[in-house]
Amino acid sequence: MRKAPYIALAVVGCAALTLVAVLGAFASPNTLSRVRALGEFILYNTFNVFSKRWWAGSPEAVTAVLWDYRGLDTIFETTVLYAAVAGCVVLGYTSLLKRGGGRDEAGRGLTVVVKAATKILFALILITSVNIALHGYITPGGGFAGGSTFAIAPLLVIAAYSTEKVVRMGFRFLSSAVVRSAGLLALALVVLSPLIYYGFVLQNQLKPNSGFPGYPAFLGSLFLGGSLLYLNFAEFLVVGMEYVLVFLAFHFIDKLMGGEGSG
Amino acid sequence: MINAVVDQVLLYVGMALVTVGAVYDLIAGIGMVRFPNFFVRLHAATIGAVGGAALPLVGIALIALASDQLGPYRFGVCAVCLLTAAAILITAPTGSHILAYAAYKTHASPRKPCVYDALRKFLEEGEGG
Secondary structure, three states, X not given: OOOHHHXXXXXXXXXXXXXXXXXXXXXXXXXXXXXXXXXXXXXXXXXXXXXXXXXXXXXXXXXXXXXXXXXXXXXXXXXXXXXXXXXXXXXXXXXXXXXXXXXXXXXXXXXXXXXXXHHHHHHHHHHHHHHHHHOOOOOOOOHHHHHHHHHHHHHHHHHXXXXXXXXXXXXXXXXXXXXXXXXXXXXXXXXHHHHHHXXXXXXXXXXXXXXXXXXXXXXXXXXXXXXXXXXXXXXHHHHHHHHHHHHHHHHHHXXXXXXXXXX | XXXXXXXXXXXXXXXXXXXXXXXXXXXHHHHHHXXXXXXXXXXXHHHHXXXXXXXXXXXXXXXXXXXXXXXXXXXXXXXXXXXXHHHHHHHHHHHHHHHHHHHHHOOOOOOOOOXXXXXXXXXXXXXXX
Protein backbone atom coordinates (compact mmCIF):
# COMPACT_ATOMS: atom_id res chain seq x y z
CA MET A 1 0.00 0.00 0.00
CA ARG A 2 3.02 2.30 0.37
CA LYS A 3 3.33 2.35 -3.39
CA ALA A 4 -0.18 3.76 -3.79
CA PRO A 5 0.85 7.45 -3.95
CA TYR A 6 3.40 6.73 -6.66
CA ILE A 7 0.88 4.73 -8.68
CA ALA A 8 -1.65 7.55 -8.34
CA LEU A 9 1.01 10.05 -9.40
CA ALA A 10 1.90 7.92 -12.43
CA VAL A 11 -1.78 7.64 -13.44
CA VAL A 12 -2.29 11.40 -13.10
CA GLY A 13 0.89 12.07 -15.07
CA CYS A 14 -0.15 9.76 -17.90
CA ALA A 15 -3.60 11.35 -17.95
CA ALA A 16 -2.10 14.83 -18.14
CA LEU A 17 0.21 13.81 -20.98
CA THR A 18 -2.68 12.19 -22.86
CA LEU A 19 -4.77 15.31 -22.35
CA VAL A 20 -2.03 17.49 -23.81
CA ALA A 21 -1.64 15.17 -26.79
CA VAL A 22 -5.41 15.06 -27.39
CA LEU A 23 -5.73 18.83 -27.08
CA GLY A 24 -2.88 19.22 -29.53
CA ALA A 25 -4.53 16.85 -32.00
CA PHE A 26 -7.93 18.56 -31.82
CA ALA A 27 -6.77 22.16 -31.53
CA SER A 28 -8.64 24.54 -33.75
CA PRO A 29 -6.97 25.00 -37.13
CA ASN A 30 -7.02 28.72 -36.43
CA THR A 31 -4.63 28.40 -33.48
CA LEU A 32 -2.34 26.07 -35.37
CA SER A 33 -2.03 28.39 -38.33
CA ARG A 34 -1.21 31.29 -36.01
CA VAL A 35 1.53 29.23 -34.32
CA ARG A 36 2.91 28.31 -37.70
CA ALA A 37 2.84 31.95 -38.78
CA LEU A 38 5.07 32.84 -35.82
CA GLY A 39 7.46 30.00 -36.69
CA GLU A 40 7.52 31.08 -40.31
CA PHE A 41 8.24 34.66 -39.29
CA ILE A 42 11.22 33.57 -37.19
CA LEU A 43 12.58 31.17 -39.80
CA TYR A 44 12.17 33.74 -42.56
CA ASN A 45 13.72 36.65 -40.69
CA THR A 46 16.39 35.22 -38.36
CA PHE A 47 19.21 35.14 -40.89
CA ASN A 48 17.76 36.84 -43.95
CA VAL A 49 20.70 38.75 -45.44
CA PHE A 50 18.49 40.11 -48.22
CA SER A 51 15.81 41.62 -46.00
CA LYS A 52 17.44 42.82 -42.79
CA ARG A 53 14.41 44.69 -41.46
CA TRP A 54 13.67 42.22 -38.63
CA TRP A 55 16.70 39.97 -38.77
CA ALA A 56 18.77 38.82 -35.77
CA GLY A 57 22.13 38.40 -37.50
CA SER A 58 22.49 34.81 -36.27
CA PRO A 59 22.12 31.56 -38.22
CA GLU A 60 20.92 29.77 -35.07
CA ALA A 61 17.18 30.48 -34.76
CA VAL A 62 16.83 29.17 -31.19
CA THR A 63 19.52 31.48 -29.84
CA ALA A 64 18.01 34.33 -31.83
CA VAL A 65 14.64 33.73 -30.18
CA LEU A 66 16.18 33.39 -26.72
CA TRP A 67 18.31 36.52 -26.83
CA ASP A 68 16.69 38.72 -29.45
CA TYR A 69 13.00 38.10 -30.18
CA ARG A 70 12.19 36.95 -26.62
CA GLY A 71 15.25 38.36 -24.88
CA LEU A 72 13.44 39.80 -21.85
CA ASP A 73 12.33 36.30 -20.90
CA THR A 74 15.94 35.09 -20.71
CA ILE A 75 16.98 38.19 -18.76
CA PHE A 76 14.30 37.47 -16.16
CA GLU A 77 15.33 33.81 -15.97
CA THR A 78 18.92 34.86 -15.34
CA THR A 79 17.76 37.27 -12.64
CA VAL A 80 15.66 34.60 -10.92
CA LEU A 81 18.62 32.20 -10.88
CA TYR A 82 20.87 35.00 -9.60
CA ALA A 83 18.50 35.75 -6.73
CA ALA A 84 18.10 32.08 -5.86
CA VAL A 85 21.86 31.55 -5.77
CA ALA A 86 22.30 34.75 -3.73
CA GLY A 87 20.49 33.09 -0.81
CA CYS A 88 22.75 30.06 -1.14
CA VAL A 89 25.81 32.33 -1.18
CA VAL A 90 24.73 34.13 1.99
CA LEU A 91 24.29 30.82 3.82
CA GLY A 92 27.61 29.47 2.55
CA TYR A 93 29.52 32.66 3.33
CA THR A 94 28.24 32.91 6.91
CA SER A 95 29.21 29.27 7.41
CA LEU A 96 32.65 30.03 5.96
CA LEU A 97 33.12 32.98 8.38
CA LYS A 98 31.97 31.02 11.42
CA ARG A 99 34.31 28.22 10.53
CA GLY A 100 37.22 30.62 10.02
CA GLY A 101 39.10 30.12 6.77
CA GLY A 102 37.55 26.95 5.48
CA ARG A 103 40.78 25.35 4.31
CA ASP A 104 41.94 22.28 6.17
CA GLU A 105 43.35 18.85 5.38
CA ALA A 106 42.39 17.45 2.01
CA GLY A 107 40.43 14.22 1.82
CA ARG A 108 42.01 11.13 0.37
CA GLY A 109 39.58 11.05 -2.51
CA LEU A 110 38.82 8.14 -4.81
CA THR A 111 41.12 5.64 -6.52
CA VAL A 112 43.95 6.57 -8.86
CA VAL A 113 41.94 5.36 -11.87
CA VAL A 114 39.22 7.92 -11.22
CA LYS A 115 41.73 10.68 -10.54
CA ALA A 116 43.54 10.05 -13.83
CA ALA A 117 40.28 10.02 -15.80
CA THR A 118 39.16 13.20 -14.01
CA LYS A 119 42.34 15.02 -15.04
CA ILE A 120 41.67 14.23 -18.72
CA LEU A 121 37.96 14.97 -18.54
CA PHE A 122 38.48 18.26 -16.65
CA ALA A 123 40.37 19.78 -19.58
CA LEU A 124 37.97 18.27 -22.12
CA ILE A 125 34.91 19.63 -20.30
CA LEU A 126 36.39 23.14 -19.99
CA ILE A 127 37.18 23.26 -23.72
CA THR A 128 33.76 21.88 -24.65
CA SER A 129 31.90 24.32 -22.40
CA VAL A 130 33.69 27.39 -23.79
CA ASN A 131 33.06 26.01 -27.28
CA ILE A 132 29.34 25.59 -26.57
CA ALA A 133 29.10 29.11 -25.18
CA LEU A 134 31.06 30.86 -27.95
CA HIS A 135 29.43 28.92 -30.79
CA GLY A 136 25.95 29.38 -29.35
CA TYR A 137 24.91 31.78 -32.13
CA ILE A 138 25.96 29.36 -34.92
CA THR A 139 25.26 25.88 -33.58
CA PRO A 140 22.88 24.60 -30.90
CA GLY A 141 24.11 25.66 -27.47
CA GLY A 142 24.54 28.98 -25.77
CA GLY A 143 25.44 30.58 -22.48
CA PHE A 144 23.18 28.58 -20.21
CA ALA A 145 24.12 25.23 -21.75
CA GLY A 146 27.81 26.16 -21.75
CA GLY A 147 27.72 27.31 -18.12
CA SER A 148 25.97 24.13 -17.01
CA THR A 149 28.60 22.07 -18.84
CA PHE A 150 31.38 24.11 -17.24
CA ALA A 151 30.00 23.38 -13.77
CA ILE A 152 30.44 19.63 -14.32
CA ALA A 153 34.25 20.03 -14.24
CA PRO A 154 34.59 21.21 -10.59
CA LEU A 155 31.83 18.78 -9.64
CA LEU A 156 33.94 15.91 -11.00
CA VAL A 157 36.95 17.17 -9.01
CA ILE A 158 34.78 17.35 -5.87
CA ALA A 159 33.72 13.74 -6.40
CA ALA A 160 37.18 12.38 -7.28
CA TYR A 161 39.35 14.42 -4.90
CA SER A 162 37.65 16.75 -2.40
CA THR A 163 36.20 20.24 -2.19
CA GLU A 164 39.49 21.51 -0.78
CA LYS A 165 41.11 20.48 -4.05
CA VAL A 166 38.62 22.64 -5.96
CA VAL A 167 39.36 25.59 -3.67
CA ARG A 168 43.12 25.05 -4.12
CA MET A 169 42.63 24.96 -7.91
CA GLY A 170 41.41 28.54 -7.74
CA PHE A 171 37.64 28.23 -7.48
CA ARG A 172 37.52 30.46 -4.38
CA PHE A 173 34.19 31.43 -2.90
CA LEU A 174 34.59 35.20 -3.19
CA SER A 175 36.30 35.23 -6.59
CA SER A 176 33.53 33.03 -8.02
CA ALA A 177 30.96 35.49 -6.67
CA VAL A 178 32.90 38.41 -8.18
CA VAL A 179 33.12 36.73 -11.60
CA ARG A 180 29.42 35.95 -11.53
CA SER A 181 28.50 39.52 -10.71
CA ALA A 182 30.90 40.79 -13.38
CA GLY A 183 29.12 38.54 -15.87
CA LEU A 184 25.77 39.95 -14.88
CA LEU A 185 27.14 43.50 -15.18
CA ALA A 186 28.45 42.73 -18.67
CA LEU A 187 25.01 41.34 -19.54
CA ALA A 188 23.36 44.56 -18.34
CA LEU A 189 25.91 46.66 -20.25
CA VAL A 190 25.22 44.84 -23.55
CA VAL A 191 21.47 44.99 -22.93
CA LEU A 192 21.30 48.67 -21.99
CA SER A 193 23.97 50.31 -24.16
CA PRO A 194 21.64 50.73 -27.22
CA LEU A 195 19.71 53.23 -25.05
CA ILE A 196 22.64 55.67 -25.39
CA TYR A 197 21.94 55.87 -29.13
CA TYR A 198 18.16 56.20 -28.57
CA GLY A 199 17.70 52.51 -29.39
CA PHE A 200 15.68 49.81 -27.62
CA VAL A 201 16.58 47.72 -24.60
CA LEU A 202 18.04 44.36 -25.74
CA GLN A 203 18.35 45.64 -29.29
CA ASN A 204 20.59 43.49 -31.45
CA GLN A 205 20.46 44.61 -35.08
CA LEU A 206 19.21 47.77 -36.73
CA LYS A 207 15.44 48.09 -36.25
CA PRO A 208 12.92 50.54 -37.65
CA ASN A 209 12.35 53.65 -35.46
CA SER A 210 15.69 53.22 -33.67
CA GLY A 211 18.83 55.28 -33.72
CA PHE A 212 21.07 52.36 -32.75
CA PRO A 213 22.92 50.92 -35.76
CA GLY A 214 23.15 47.43 -34.22
CA TYR A 215 26.04 45.30 -33.00
CA PRO A 216 28.40 44.14 -35.77
CA ALA A 217 27.09 40.97 -37.40
CA PHE A 218 30.12 40.24 -39.59
CA LEU A 219 33.87 40.61 -39.32
CA GLY A 220 34.89 40.22 -42.94
CA SER A 221 33.31 36.87 -43.83
CA LEU A 222 33.17 35.70 -40.18
CA PHE A 223 29.83 35.63 -38.37
CA LEU A 224 29.82 37.63 -35.17
CA GLY A 225 26.15 37.17 -34.34
CA GLY A 226 25.52 40.74 -33.19
CA SER A 227 24.94 41.01 -29.47
CA LEU A 228 24.25 37.27 -29.14
CA LEU A 229 27.96 36.42 -28.84
CA TYR A 230 28.54 38.83 -25.92
CA LEU A 231 25.27 37.88 -24.22
CA ASN A 232 26.11 34.19 -24.52
CA PHE A 233 29.57 34.65 -23.04
CA ALA A 234 28.29 36.78 -20.15
CA GLU A 235 25.56 34.23 -19.44
CA PHE A 236 28.22 31.49 -19.55
CA LEU A 237 30.20 33.25 -16.80
CA VAL A 238 27.09 33.88 -14.70
CA VAL A 239 25.64 30.37 -14.88
CA GLY A 240 28.95 28.49 -14.61
CA MET A 241 30.10 30.43 -11.56
CA GLU A 242 26.64 30.18 -9.97
CA TYR A 243 26.80 26.39 -10.03
CA VAL A 244 30.34 26.45 -8.60
CA LEU A 245 29.11 28.76 -5.83
CA VAL A 246 26.24 26.41 -4.99
CA PHE A 247 28.64 23.43 -4.69
CA LEU A 248 31.04 25.40 -2.48
CA ALA A 249 28.23 26.82 -0.33
CA PHE A 250 26.77 23.36 0.29
CA HIS A 251 30.24 22.17 1.26
CA PHE A 252 30.76 24.95 3.83
CA ILE A 253 27.24 24.57 5.25
CA ASP A 254 27.84 20.83 5.54
CA LYS A 255 31.10 21.41 7.42
CA LEU A 256 29.49 23.90 9.80
CA MET A 257 26.82 21.35 10.60
CA GLY A 258 29.59 18.87 11.45
CA GLY A 259 29.14 16.53 8.52
CA GLU A 260 31.82 14.69 6.65
CA GLY A 261 32.24 17.60 4.28
CA SER A 262 34.43 16.08 1.59
CA GLY A 263 31.75 16.10 -1.09
CA MET B 1 38.66 4.77 -59.61
CA ILE B 2 40.87 4.13 -56.59
CA ASN B 3 38.76 6.64 -54.62
CA ALA B 4 35.59 4.69 -55.32
CA VAL B 5 37.23 1.45 -54.19
CA VAL B 6 38.48 3.07 -50.96
CA ASP B 7 35.00 4.47 -50.36
CA GLN B 8 33.43 1.05 -50.83
CA VAL B 9 35.93 -0.57 -48.46
CA LEU B 10 35.36 2.13 -45.82
CA LEU B 11 31.60 1.76 -46.18
CA TYR B 12 31.62 -2.02 -45.74
CA VAL B 13 34.12 -1.96 -42.87
CA GLY B 14 32.00 0.71 -41.15
CA MET B 15 28.80 -1.28 -41.64
CA ALA B 16 30.54 -4.40 -40.30
CA LEU B 17 31.63 -2.48 -37.18
CA VAL B 18 28.08 -1.22 -36.61
CA THR B 19 26.76 -4.77 -36.97
CA VAL B 20 29.36 -6.13 -34.54
CA GLY B 21 28.34 -3.36 -32.14
CA ALA B 22 24.71 -4.50 -32.36
CA VAL B 23 25.83 -8.05 -31.51
CA TYR B 24 27.79 -6.69 -28.53
CA ASP B 25 24.65 -4.85 -27.36
CA LEU B 26 22.63 -8.07 -27.63
CA ILE B 27 25.27 -9.96 -25.61
CA ALA B 28 25.30 -7.17 -23.01
CA GLY B 29 21.51 -7.29 -22.75
CA ILE B 30 21.53 -11.06 -22.25
CA GLY B 31 24.27 -10.66 -19.65
CA MET B 32 22.31 -8.02 -17.73
CA VAL B 33 19.42 -10.46 -17.40
CA ARG B 34 21.32 -13.69 -16.81
CA PHE B 35 24.28 -12.71 -14.62
CA PRO B 36 23.86 -13.42 -10.91
CA ASN B 37 25.08 -10.30 -9.05
CA PHE B 38 25.88 -6.61 -9.39
CA PHE B 39 29.58 -6.91 -10.11
CA VAL B 40 29.22 -9.32 -13.03
CA ARG B 41 26.28 -7.32 -14.40
CA LEU B 42 28.57 -4.29 -14.37
CA HIS B 43 30.84 -6.24 -16.70
CA ALA B 44 27.89 -6.76 -19.06
CA ALA B 45 27.00 -3.07 -18.89
CA THR B 46 30.56 -2.07 -19.80
CA ILE B 47 30.46 -4.47 -22.75
CA GLY B 48 27.37 -2.55 -23.88
CA ALA B 49 29.17 0.78 -23.50
CA VAL B 50 32.51 -0.10 -25.10
CA GLY B 51 31.50 -2.73 -27.66
CA GLY B 52 27.98 -1.48 -28.19
CA ALA B 53 28.55 2.29 -28.30
CA ALA B 54 32.21 3.14 -28.95
CA LEU B 55 32.75 0.53 -31.66
CA PRO B 56 29.66 1.49 -33.75
CA LEU B 57 30.73 5.14 -33.44
CA VAL B 58 34.05 4.24 -35.08
CA GLY B 59 32.03 2.44 -37.75
CA ILE B 60 29.84 5.51 -38.28
CA ALA B 61 32.98 7.64 -38.59
CA LEU B 62 34.17 5.35 -41.43
CA ILE B 63 30.71 5.42 -43.08
CA ALA B 64 30.70 9.22 -42.86
CA LEU B 65 34.15 9.36 -44.51
CA ALA B 66 32.81 7.27 -47.36
CA SER B 67 29.65 9.39 -47.82
CA ASP B 68 30.65 11.83 -50.55
CA GLN B 69 27.19 13.40 -50.59
CA LEU B 70 27.99 15.08 -47.24
CA GLY B 71 30.70 17.20 -48.85
CA PRO B 72 33.28 18.70 -46.47
CA TYR B 73 30.94 18.04 -43.51
CA ARG B 74 31.89 14.36 -43.60
CA PHE B 75 35.22 15.16 -41.93
CA GLY B 76 33.38 17.01 -39.18
CA VAL B 77 31.01 14.10 -38.61
CA CYS B 78 33.96 11.69 -38.58
CA ALA B 79 35.92 13.80 -36.06
CA VAL B 80 32.94 14.19 -33.73
CA CYS B 81 32.26 10.43 -33.85
CA LEU B 82 35.87 9.56 -33.06
CA LEU B 83 35.99 12.11 -30.22
CA THR B 84 32.79 10.75 -28.73
CA ALA B 85 34.15 7.22 -28.99
CA ALA B 86 37.34 8.32 -27.19
CA ALA B 87 35.28 10.00 -24.47
CA ILE B 88 33.23 6.82 -23.99
CA LEU B 89 36.44 4.76 -23.84
CA ILE B 90 37.67 7.01 -21.01
CA THR B 91 34.44 7.36 -19.04
CA ALA B 92 32.78 3.95 -19.29
CA PRO B 93 35.58 1.86 -17.67
CA THR B 94 36.14 4.57 -15.03
CA GLY B 95 32.44 4.65 -14.24
CA SER B 96 32.11 0.90 -13.90
CA HIS B 97 35.33 0.78 -11.85
CA ILE B 98 34.13 3.35 -9.33
CA LEU B 99 30.63 1.83 -9.17
CA ALA B 100 32.14 -1.55 -8.34
CA TYR B 101 34.51 0.04 -5.81
CA ALA B 102 31.69 1.92 -4.08
CA ALA B 103 29.40 -1.13 -4.05
CA TYR B 104 32.23 -3.24 -2.62
CA LYS B 105 33.18 -0.78 0.10
CA THR B 106 29.62 -0.07 1.28
CA HIS B 107 28.49 -3.72 1.04
CA ALA B 108 25.58 -2.43 -1.06
CA SER B 109 25.47 -5.62 -3.10
CA PRO B 110 25.82 -9.26 -2.03
CA ARG B 111 29.13 -10.83 -3.07
CA LYS B 112 27.43 -14.17 -3.18
CA PRO B 113 28.62 -16.28 -6.13
CA CYS B 114 32.25 -15.26 -5.53
CA VAL B 115 35.02 -17.03 -7.43
CA TYR B 116 38.03 -14.87 -6.58
CA ASP B 117 38.20 -11.71 -4.41
CA ALA B 118 41.52 -9.96 -5.00
CA LEU B 119 40.42 -6.66 -3.47
CA ARG B 120 39.73 -8.15 -0.03
CA LYS B 121 43.26 -9.59 0.17
CA PHE B 122 44.69 -6.24 -0.97
CA LEU B 123 42.68 -4.26 1.59
CA GLU B 124 43.56 -6.63 4.44
CA GLU B 125 47.28 -6.62 3.65
CA GLY B 126 47.68 -3.02 2.54
CA GLU B 127 45.82 -0.35 4.39
CA GLY B 128 43.42 -2.34 6.48
CA GLY B 129 40.15 -1.21 4.97
